[in-house]
Amino acid sequence: MKNSKYKITIGLEVHAHLKTQTKLFCRCPNRTGAEPNTLICPVCTGQPGTLPVAGEESVLQAVRAALALNCKINKYSVFERKQYFYPDLPKNYQISQYKLPLAENGYIEAGGVKIKIDRVHMEEDAGKLVHRKSETLIDYNRGGAPLIEIVSAPEITSPEQASEYLKKLRQILVYSSVSDCDMEKGSMRCDANLSLNLKESSRLGVKTEVKNMNSFKAVENALSYEARRQEELLLEGKKIDQETRLWDENNNRTAGMRSKEEAHDYRYFPDPDLPPLVVQETVVEEIRKSLPELPASKIERYMGEMGIGEYDARVLCQEKEGAEFFENAYSKLEDKKKGVKKLSSWINTELKGKMNTEGMDFKNIQLDPGSLAELVNLIQSGKISGKMAKDIFEIMWNEKKCPQEIVEKRGLSQISGEDKIEGLCRRAIEENPGLAEKYLTGKEGTIGPLVGFVMKETRGQANPSMVNKKLRQILDGKK
Amino acid sequence: MSNIKTLRKSILSGRTTAVSAVEESLKKIKSESDLNCWINIYEKESLEKASEIDEKIKKGENPGKLGGIPIAIKDNMLVKGMKTTNASAMLKDYVSPYTATVVEKLSSEGAVIIGKTNMDEFAMGSSGETSAFGVTRNPVDTERSPGGSSSGSAAAVAAGHVPASLGSDTGGSIRQPAAFCGIVGMKPTYGVVSRYGISPFASSLDQAGPLAATVEDTAAILEVIAGYDRMDSTSIKREVPCYAENIEGSIEGVKIGIPSEYMQEGTETAVRERVLAAAGILEKLGAEIKEISLPLTKYAVSVYYIIAPAEASANLARLDGIKYGLSADSGKDFLSDVTASRTEGFGSEVKRRIMLGTYVLSSGYYEDYYIKAQKARTLIKNEFSEAFKIVDLIFAPTSPTTAFGLGEKTGDILKMYLSDVFTISANLAGIPALNLPVGLDSKNLPVGAQFMGNYLSEELIFRVARALEKEIKSSEKQ
Numbered sequence: 014m015k016n017s018k019y020k021i022t023i024g025l026e027v028h029a030h031l032k033t034q035t036k037l038f039c040r041c042p043n044r045t046g047a048e049p050n051t052l053i054c055p056v057c058t059g060q061p062g063t064l065p066v067a068g069e070e071s072v073l074q075a076v077r078a079a080l081a082l083n084c085k086i087n088k089y090s091v092f093e094r095k096q097y098f099y100p101d102l103p104k105n106y107q108i109s110q111y112k113l114p115l116a117e118n119g120y121i122e123a124g125g126v127k128i129k130i131d132r133v134h135m136e137e138d139a140g141k142l143v144h145r146k147s148e149t150l151i152d153y154n155r156g157g158a159p160l161i162e163i164v165s166a167p168e169i170t171s172p173e174q175a176s177e178y179l180k181k182l183r184q185i186l187v188y189s190s191v192s193d194c195d196m197e198k199g200s201m202r203c204d205a206n207l208s209l210n211l212k213e214s215s216r217l218g219v220k221t222e223v224k225n226m227n228s229f230k231a232v233e234n235a236l237s238y239e240a241r242r243q244e245e246l247l248l249e250g251k252k253i254d255q256e257t258r259l260w261d262e263n264n265n266r267t268a269g270m271r272s273k274e275e276a277h278d279y280r281y282f283p284d285p286d287l288p289p290l291v292v293q294e295t296v297v298e299e300i301r302k303s304l305p306e307l308p309a310s311k312i313e314r315y316m317g318e319m320g321i322g323e324y325d326a327r328v329l330c331q332e333k334e335g336a337e338f339f340e341n342a343y344s345k346l347e348d349k350k351k352g353v354k355k356l357s358s359w360i361n362t363e364l365k366g367k368m369n370t371e372g373m374d375f376k377n378i379q380l381d382p383g384s385l386a387e388l389v390n391l392i393q394s395g396k397i398s399g400k401m402a403k404d405i406f407e408i409m410w411n412e413k414k415c416p417q418e419i420v421e422k423r424g425l426s427q428i429s430g431e432d433k434i435e436g437l438c439r440r441a442i443e444e445n446p447g448l449a450e451k452y453l454t455g456k457e458g459t460i461g462p463l464v465g466f467v468m469k470e471t472r473g474q475a476n477p478s479m480v481n482k483k484l485r486q487i488l489d490g491k492k
Numbered sequence: 493m494s495n496i497k498t499l500r501k502s503i504l505s506g507r508t509t510a511v512s513a514v515e516e517s518l519k520k521i522k523s524e525s526d527l528n529c530w531i532n533i534y535e536k537e538s539l540e541k542a543s544e545i546d547e548k549i550k551k552g553e554n555p556g557k558l559g560g561i562p563i564a565i566k567d568n569m570l571v572k573g574m575k576t577t578n579a580s581a582m583l584k585d586y587v588s589p590y591t592a593t594v595v596e597k598l599s600s601e602g603a604v605i606i607g608k609t610n611m612d613e614f615a616m617g618s619s620g621e622t623s624a625f626g627v628t629r630n631p632v633d634t635e636r637s638p639g640g641s642s643s644g645s646a647a648a649v650a651a652g653h654v655p656a657s658l659g660s661d662t663g664g665s666i667r668q669p670a671a672f673c674g675i676v677g678m679k680p681t682y683g684v685v686s687r688y689g690i691s692p693f694a695s696s697l698d699q700a701g702p703l704a705a706t707v708e709d710t711a712a713i714l715e716v717i718a719g720y721d722r723m724d725s726t727s728i729k730r731e732v733p734c735y736a737e738n739i740e741g742s743i744e745g746v747k748i749g750i751p752s753e754y755m756q757e758g759t760e761t762a763v764r765e766r767v768l769a770a771a772g773i774l775e776k777l778g779a780e781i782k783e784i785s786l787p788l789t790k791y792a793v794s795v796y797y798i799i800a801p802a803e804a805s806a807n808l809a810r811l812d813g814i815k816y817g818l819s820a821d822s823g824k825d826f827l828s829d830v831t832a833s834r835t836e837g838f839g840s841e842v843k844r845r846i847m848l849g850t851y852v853l854s855s856g857y858y859e860d861y862y863i864k865a866q867k868a869r870t871l872i873k874n875e876f877s878e879a880f881k882i883v884d885l886i887f888a889p890t891s892p893t894t895a896f897g898l899g900e901k902t903g904d905i906l907k908m909y910l911s912d913v914f915t916i917s918a919n920l921a922g923i924p925a926l927n928l929p930v931g932l933d934s935k936n937l938p939v940g941a942q943f944m945g946n947y948l949s950e951e952l953i954f955r956v957a958r959a960l961e962k963e964i965k966s967s968e969k970q
């Protein structure tokens with residue numbers, strides 16, 4: 014779309030499953046993985062006479078999410094009934110929010126741009142249909158689980174930015190512990206609206222809605238496809254139909270839904286079973302205070318206060334647990350100013366590399382951040398070499414011991430005593446008279462093999478730069 | 493059957509037993525099955541419960557405020573393990589998976605649930621004639637309607653099958669049948685009684701309440717079923733007053749307004765006369781009678797027939813034949829199955845209201861109907877608030893007519909709807925209202941009058957109604 018005469022406008026509607034003990038309107042457990050229809054009650058299966066009662070925990074989590082997304086919380090919001098017949102919807106209406114949502118006017122910074130969030134509202138999830146050969150079964154375990162819907166303004170200008178926005182959104186929600194946001198598992202779902210219009214025009218074109226995208230990559234691919242499809246139609250002078258299209262992952266294309274399936278008049282009206290939801294200012298302030306430091310301000314602090322480069326700071330902050338690991342280790346550094354860069358690169362390369370190959374993450378690693386700080390301290394103080402540190406790290410990872418202990422037990426401490434080094438160097442010169450002779454005649458390259466001799470003799474424990482320096486000192490004295 | 497107070501004394505003193513009270517009730521029910529006021533009778537269960545109560549009394553334990561008293565409940569209230577049909581073919585075999593809060597409360601005070609009473613299908617009707625289980629007959633005159641929708645609950649009490657019953661009132665469904673059958677019935681303030689476990693008709697208007705032979709019994713039942721319920725977010729958090737205990741007392745100086753709009757030609761002469769005569773008694777008892785005006789009353793029916801069907805259309809959407817209830821197989825897709833089940837399961841009055849409700853909520857009509865009706869509802873509420881600045885209670889006919897004949901209005905829907913013209917306003921405003929029998933017309937049919945009060949004024953209503961009831965009864969004896 015780079016050289017196109019059209020520009021893209023995208024709006025995203027994201028559903029995120031809230032982490033809570035219970036469902037939104039009944040007190041059934043809110044979790045996944047249980048046997049079908051074991052986490053249900055009369056309320057969440059739509060029995061006659063049952064009434065919804067909004068769970069405080071769900072409301073607080075939704076407020077938390079909205080605050081993390083810089084939204085203004087509405088003191089009064091209203092639950093409404095969104096009506097349509099579908100077998101996974103026990104009451105044949107979904108309790109959602111419509112005219113008065115929980116929160117409005119937030120934003121996310123993605124790729125250096127502020128993207129406006131129009132609204133965040135609460136609603137209940139539907140059950141799950143399980144299709145078998147000739148029958149369809151319904152599992153209501155998920156029915157009534159708390160969701161928030163986050164609606165962006167139509168301000169996203171490319172599929173890449175859409176994906177960037179989603180990653181940021183997920184990062185913030187996970188950081189704030191309101192959701193797992195796992196797109197593959199369905200705890201985060203995304204629908205998109207996309208339209209094209211002429212670059213010089215400010216009037217938005219006809220939009221299509223794209224659904225069924227189950228990963229960030231799918232969102233990017235689906236929207237790229239949809240933008241190209243619309244562009245081709247427009248270039249041919251054809252019209253865009255306002256419709257819902259489903260992303261077909263296997264065939265890499267979007268396809269229109271049958272219009273019958275999408276022609277909905279939801280007949281929203283305020284749910285008379287639920288009084289307006291009131292969120293007091295004091296509650297909002299309490300939650301605001303309890304919010305963790307979010308990635309954007311962490312990155313800023315790491316770069317400013319600690320002097321870490323932007324790339325490393327971003328990588329450290331990718332996950333909340335990673336940032337916590339780093340900050341924990343950082344607090345135990347002896348020389349924070351000098352050690353911090355080494356520490357961040359150790360986390361971002363060695364540790365993350367190890368985690369990747371072993372399929373671990375910050376939530377389940379056994380490594381103590383204090384040990385990693387100690388390892389960096391040992392390197393900084395010259396007690397061990399970088400090469401040795403890698404070996405020690407291996408042992409730390411496998412045996413869960415602290416580096417000091419490993420160094421002592423295995424006699425791995427680096428030899429850096431002046432006298433000891435001098436003795437070793439003199440022996441090296443004595444036993445390699447040819448190399449020493451060559452050096453004295455000006456072929457200084459022979460210093461390498463001499464250093465190597467010392468290192469071999471000491472099984473790598475000598476401080477190589479000290480050896481190098483001492484050898485030169487002795488030989489130069491002989492000149 | 494004797495009233496609750498007398499029966500309770502007899503059971504506690506050992507002059508009779510809970511079992512024999514229940515047996516008497518069951519015998520009466522069987523001998524008068526032609527009234528068709530019952531859908532299900534819990535013979536075995538109620539006898540078991542009664543003997544438990546007798547055991548308790550023998551052991552000197554407290555059997556509860558209603559220990560051993562047989563009580564009927566409307567068949568839109570759920571009792572775990574028992575059928576709750578809502579008098580609809582849709583739910584004719586539906587077994588309740590849980591128990592309604594009101595039923596729990598009755599049971600925990602020792603009441604014996606004798607069975608479920610007939611009603612208009614899903615509480616939609618004013619005559620007891622829309623039931624899928626056949627019409628209920630008025631014990632006063634079996635060719636006449638007992639009123640509706642709590643037709644069976646009113647008829648069962650009036651016939652003496654049970655001393656008291658529960659009904660639900662969305663637009664007059666307790667008060668109008670109480671008036672037609674000549675008993676007492678109260679719709680409490682919206683939120684006083686939990687709606688949990690009562691199949692809804694219109695959630696913002698529905699309120700369950702007691703029907704009984706006397707004001708005192710009515711108060712005794714309300715005292716048991718009232719109270720905040722964490723399962724109902726619209727129930728009011730407040731301590732329940734001792735309604736029955738505080739019932740006797742002077743009504744000196746109580747200001748009572750009679751709205752002129754309720755006393756015009758549309759109201760039968762005999763009804764007007766009886767109401768005015770009762771007002772005379774109230775005055776004699778020291779109350780101050782005033783004529784007031786509630787001009788918005790004339791819009792109540794129109795407002796009601798937008799809001800109630802709108803809510804009902806959504807409330808009844810869950811009856812799709814998928815999870816429970818009548819399930820028809822269209823041989824086609826999901827929506828066709830749902831359509832087939834609902835076509836077969838619902839009666840025509842229910843269908844009419846679902847269509848009305850769907851229509852007024854549809855895009856393009858929502859603003860013109862639903863929103864406008866909500867605004868009018870607010871005006872009606874305000875009109876009552878203004879009235880209650882001038883008077884303490886409002887006294888008016890419950891229905892413009894006495895019991896009409898079976899089949900008399902089924903052909904004219906509008907006429908049927910208009911028979912609720914005096915009861916609907918209290919539901920729209922959410923205020924409490926109680927029907928009290930105030931005499932008979934020339935055909936010896938009961939005339940009912942209602943007291944309407946401000947929010948949570950049940951105690952005052954009971955006290956004034958009790959005073960009037962006493963006077964009327966003593967003058968009848970003379």
Ligand SMILES: [Zn+2]
Pocket residue numbers: 036039040041052053054055056057058157
């Ligand atoms: Zn549940």
